[in-house]
Amino acid sequence: MATLADVLDPTGRSAVRSVSNTRAPRRADLAGARIGLLENTKHNAALLLDEIGGLLERDRGAVTVLRRTKTAFALPMPQEQLDELVRECDVVLVGVGDCGSCSAAAVADGIALERAGVPTAVICSDAFTTTASAMAEVQGDPGYAYLTTPHPVAVLAPEAVAERAVQLAPQVVGTVTADGATAPREQAS
Amino acid sequence: MTAVGTADALPDADPDAAWAAVEHGFDQGWSDGLPVVPATRRLVDRFLATVDRSPEEVIGSLEHLHRTVTVELAAINAAMAGCRPEYFPVVLAAWEAVQTDRAATGGGWQSTSGPSPLLVVNGPVRQELGFNSAGGAFGPGFRPNMTVARALGLIVRNALGVVPHGFEQATQGLPGRWQVCLGENEEESPWEPMSVEGGVPAGTSAVSAMLTRTVEYVDNRHTADPEQLLADFADTISRSGALIFGHAPAGVVFCPEHAQLLAGAGMSRADVRAWLVERCGRTKADLARVGKDGVGPNGVRFADGTTPPADFDPLFSGTGPEVLPIAVAGARNAGISMVVRVFTGWSARSVPVLGRTTPGSSS
Numbered sequence: 028m029a030t031l032a033d034v035l036d037p038t039g040r041s042a043v044r045s046v047s048n049t050r051a052p053r054r055a056d057l058a059g060a061r062i063g064l065l066e067n068t069k070h071n072a073a074l075l076l077d078e079i080g081g082l083l084e085r086d087r088g089a090v091t092v093l094r095r096t097k098t099a100f101a102l103p104m105p106q107e108q109l110d111e112l113v114r115e116c117d118v119v120l121v122g123v124g125d126c127g128s129c130s131a132a133a134v135a136d137g138i139a140l141e142r143a144g145v146p147t148a149v150i151c152s153d154a155f156t157t158t159a160s161a162m163a164e165v166q167g168d169p170g171y172a173y174l175t176t177p178h179p180v181a182v183l184a185p186e187a188v189a190e191r192a193v194q195l196a197p198q199v200v201g202t203v204t205a206d207g208a209t210a211p212r213e214q215a216s
Numbered sequence: 217m218t219a220v221g222t223a224d225a226l227p228d229a230d231p232d233a234a235w236a237a238v239e240h241g242f243d244q245g246w247s248d249g250l251p252v253v254p255a256t257r258r259l260v261d262r263f264l265a266t267v268d269r270s271p272e273e274v275i276g277s278l279e280h281l282h283r284t285v286t287v288e289l290a291a292i293n294a295a296m297a298g299c300r301p302e303y304f305p306v307v308l309a310a311w312e313a314v315q316t317d318r319a320a321t322g323g324g325w326q327s328t329s330g331p332s333p334l335l336v337v338n339g340p341v342r343q344e345l346g347f348n349s350a351g352g353a354f355g356p357g358f359r360p361n362m363t364v365a366r367a368l369g370l371i372v373r374n375a376l377g378v379v380p381h382g383f384e385q386a387t388q389g390l391p392g393r394w395q396v397c398l399g400e401n402e403e404e405s406p407w408e409p410m411s412v413e414g415g416v417p418a419g420t421s422a423v424s425a426m427l428t429r430t431v432e433y434v435d436n437r438h439t440a441d442p443e444q445l446l447a448d449f450a451d452t453i454s455r456s457g458a459l460i461f462g463h464a465p466a467g468v469v470f471c472p473e474h475a476q477l478l479a480g481a482g483m484s485r486a487d488v489r490a491w492l493v494e495r496c497g498r499t500k501a502d503l504a505r506v507g508k509d510g511v512g513p514n515g516v517r518f519a520d521g522t523t524p525p526a527d528f529d530p531l532f533s534g535t536g537p538e539v540l541p542i543a544v545a546g547a548r549n550a551g552i553s554m555v556v557r558v559f560t561g562w563s564a565r566s567v568p569v570l571g572r573t574t575p576g577s578s579s
Binding site for chain 1: 244254255257258260280281284289324370374381382518
């Protein structure tokens with residue numbers, strides 16, 4: 028006679044999951060750092076990253092060298108795009124995780140960049156922390172620290188996006204430089 | 217003929233044990249909120265016996281979530297959904313049909329829009345298994361319709377790991393998610409089966425699928441003029457709330473009465489589509505009023521406010537079944553049809569049902 032132990036598992040999930048919280052080495056500061064911006068076509072994403080990049084140039088001596096668009100926003104970036112960012116940039120900003128699939132994908136991108144040795148700041152809307160954190164777990168890095176900004180982002184006027192950038196810039200610096208390397212997940216105010 | 221035999225029920229089944237097994241399914245997190253049938257090896261093997269497929273064959277994946285669907289996992293979830301074993305060839309065809317939708321292999325299941333498959337079954341398998349294609353076609357009430365649609369939902373939940381409040385981020389979802397699998401009412405449709413437009417000959421059992429965001433009725437028992445009738449559909453199809461991008465697809469599930477009225481006026485399915493494609497859309501003035509008159513470089517609409525008010529934005533990006541699929545279902549008792557809000561479009565690829573769709577022996 029069958030028992031409950033004989034009921035088949037419908038998930039196919041293997042019990043063993045490798046965990047690696049590999050972080051790229053942190054820079055002491057951003058002076059001369061080559062910044063890459065990876066925006067995902069979500070409304071205001073490119074503008075927000077541009078604004079933050081501008082602040083890092085103005086206040087920290089970084090230089091924005093690459094602006095890339097992830098057209099398949101729902102999925103992790105293609106390998107060629109990852110290779111290019113790793114080759115050309117010292118620091119990458121990724122965002123904005125502002126939908127069900129792209130928030131998770133942004134976290135996967137951040138983890139991939141860190142594992143390839145590039146300090147990365149991923150920015151998600153705070154309405155998507157569950158799915159963003161779930162992706163960090165799936166990628167074997169459950170403690171991955173991404174930044175959040177209050178929802179919604181897409182409907183903000185340009186001036187409001189600039190304000191968000193001012194709020195986020197210090198947290199981005201904290202995330203990608205030595206000071207912030209061991210900090211827990213940070214929350215934008 | 218409806219397959220409702222119970223020859224394979226265990227004569228000494230213990231209802232208390234069945235209840236415990238149902239609770240076990242909930243406890244494991246395997247349920248969509250309704251009881252699931254405990255899938256034993258014995259039961260699942262009956263599903264696998266209906267098709268000539270390797271249980272290990274991978275039939276879908278979300279690589280970014282490190283999850284795959286095999287024939288075996290599909291069979292387990294179909295059994296849990298309440299399917300009979302002989303429905304399994306339809307489940308596999310439906311799954312494959314859904315996989316032809318590019319959103320289903322990207323981030324569609326994770327989307328805030330919470331899309332749901334609309335499945336359309338054609339051919340003799342409707343009678344063999346008892347699919348409803350007449351009254352109440354959108355359900356519920358009929359085991360094959362309900363359980364085949366539910367099986368796909370359980371596959372996405374369990375095998376792909378896209379669970380509500382986890383990777384599934386639907387803002388509100390929609391009524392009837394994972395519940396809509398209708399037989400096309402070929403017997404009362406004036407046109408060829410929908411699956412013919414999907415590349416499968418009439419008379420061959422097949423499943424067509426597309427992701428949808430909801431359906432909304434057009435009740436018109438008011439005119440015998442085909443153009444007035446179609447204008448009523450054009451109004452619903454063109455509603456601004458459904459617009460996100462420059463263009464949008466839509467579908468129609470006509471009731472037999474509407475379809476027959478149109479066909480009686482000499483219109484083919486293609487004629488109906490062409491009429492709607494030509495007329496559906498909104499003026500820039502209408503769109504400016506709701507902040508959607510502009511179309512950005514990424515294809516997304518935005519509040520421009522400087523567009524010429526009299527200009528007309530056609531809804532459809534093309535003229536084929538990919539942007540405006542048309543099916544016929546329901547009872548021949550009123551002029552009530554459904555406009556379907558299609559998520560990304562129809563692949564226009566129907567999938568033949570391959571396997572044994574009759575009850576097997578009760579070994």
